[in-house]
Amino acid sequence: MTATASTTLAMLLADSRLPAGAHVSSGALEAALRDGLDPAATGDYLAGRMATIVPVEAGTAVVARRLARHGGDLEGLRREWAARTPSSAQREVSYALGDGLQRLADQLWPAAMSPGAARRPRPIVLGLIAAAAGLGAEDLVRLVAYDDAQTVAAALLKLEPGDPRQATALVLAACAHLEPRVAEIAALTDPTRIPCAGAPLIDGWAESQSQMPRRLFRA
Known part of the structure; x- marks a missing residue:
């Protein structure tokens, strides 16, 4: 592969058409809605994820990127991520999404993955x-x-069909919640310094969704 601008790579990896299986996840929204979450509160749900789950995932990816460039203990990083991801359902779907990304990387960036490496969760593969x-x-x-x-x-548009423009506005607002922390998270080098804010309600919904006999999304 020839050199590609970082922004272009980010757009590629954020594309929902990427053949990496991301469509299987709703971020536990399906269970949350079934449990009574008002669809109008999805913006608050996203803000909560930006304060808890996303910094863990982003921090793990950033540290994995550094360890890949400078050498380090990826297994130790995986344990730090797992300790901050107490829901087994969320860990399992992260490994499934990591598998999809790894298959993509095998084709586009084969140097990213060690041959025969153990399965890794999505944020580490991203890193x-x-x-x-x-x-x-x-x-x-x-x-x-x-x-x-x-x-x-x-997922919201599939579970509670509405105006796609409003859903897009939710995405922009959610990303704005994390923006003040981008530089702080991007500067992480130590796995033990990855943020560790918990989201017990979301964890519970993820576990519940994994047990649903009829569902649109795996998690």
Whole structure:
């Protein structure tokens, strides 16, 4: 692969048409709505994710990018991520999404992945791709935030059909919530310093969704 601008890479990896299987996730919104969350409160739901889950995911991706470039303990990073992701359902879907990204990387950025490497969660795979492809740290943080918000907004339109323009506005507002922290998260180098704010209600919804006999989304 020839050199590609970081912004172009971020747009590519954020594209919902990317063949990496991201369509299987709703960010636990499906269970939240079934549990009584008002669809009109989806903006608050996204803001909550930006304060809790997204900094963990983005921080993990940033540190993985650094470790891939400078050497370090990816298994130790995986344990730090897992400790900050207590929901087994969320961990499982992250591994599934990581598998999809890894298959893509095998074709586009084969140097990103070690042959025969163990399965890795999505944020670590993203970080390895970022290192191999030349995606900058701040672009990586914004990519994680955008992807999380877009996942929920796209699911909302399937679960509670409405105006796609309003869903797009939710994505922009959600990303704006994280923007003041982009530089801080992008500067992370130590796995133990990755943010660790919990989201027990979202964790519970993720677990509930994993047990639903009839559902549109895996998680």
